[in-house]
């Protein structure tokens with residue numbers, strides 16, 4: 617792994633960048649992309665923003681209109697590719713092109729050891745990749761303005777759950793407070809990220825909540841939504857990552873899970889905890905993430921997967937152990 621100084625020196629030395637974030641972009645992924653974009657552009661460098669997947673609806677942040685949407689046809693040419701908030705393999709449909717980059721930089725705050733690139737900076741103790749981007753831009757002496765401050769602030773708000781998650785600390789609040797000084801509109805950003813939902817989603821949420829299940833006296837809770845249910849409510853399953861934040865509201869929950877059948881036989885598992893290490897649980901099923909927020913994608917029979925994951929989670933909660941998977 618490289619130091620932040622080495623990353624900063626590299627960015628100073630190069631002039632042509634393509635910035636990418638993860639599949640299913642979230643506020644921190646987008647905030648990091650846009651913050652770097654505005655910062656490097658202000659230094660006179662050529663930058664493009666590329667995403668494989670569409671953006672969450674309702675976001676009105678500056679710079680989102682600069683994002684190009686590409687798929688497997690993506691080729692970086694001679695540009696340096698900077699992957700933020702994930703490892704290069706998690707960039708979705710453009711991952712093949714990303715991995716062919718002549719020069720690849722990876723800046724992230726997820727599980728250490730997963731970074732890939734010619735330069736890698738992965739710091740899991742940072743609350744958001746947007747915080748790392750903030751530090752980089754300060755080291756580059758980029759002049760901050762409302763645009764830069766807004767996108768970085770929004771990224772931090774996203775990954776801290778609006779300053780409610782365990783990754784919230786004095787340093788994060790200090791940076792956020794400093795960013796507000798540039799004219800950021802915190803109420804609008806929070807509402808766009810957390811509180812603006814279409815009717816179909818709220819009705820689907822009602823359905824999912826009323827079918828919520830628990831085990832071990834409510835210490836484990838899960839919601840399971842079939843593909844046909846998404847169709848019935850007219851909701852794009854890929855846009856429902858945040859369902860898990862409702863499962864975790866159960867007072868007794870130590871592990872909260874959401875199973876979303878995003879297409880027939882393809883299931884996204886979202887995991888949240890307040891103390892239990894659900895990052896290990898996600899990795900057991902081929903996924904990844906943080907200790908308290910993680911996820912995995914599984915394919916197979918929906919009911920069988922729900923049964924396997926929930927029983928593994930129960931055993932994990934009781935014994936703290938994970939055994940080899942059978943399949």
Ligand SMILES: [Mn+2]
Nearest residue numbers: 644701745775
């Ligand atoms: Mn993040």
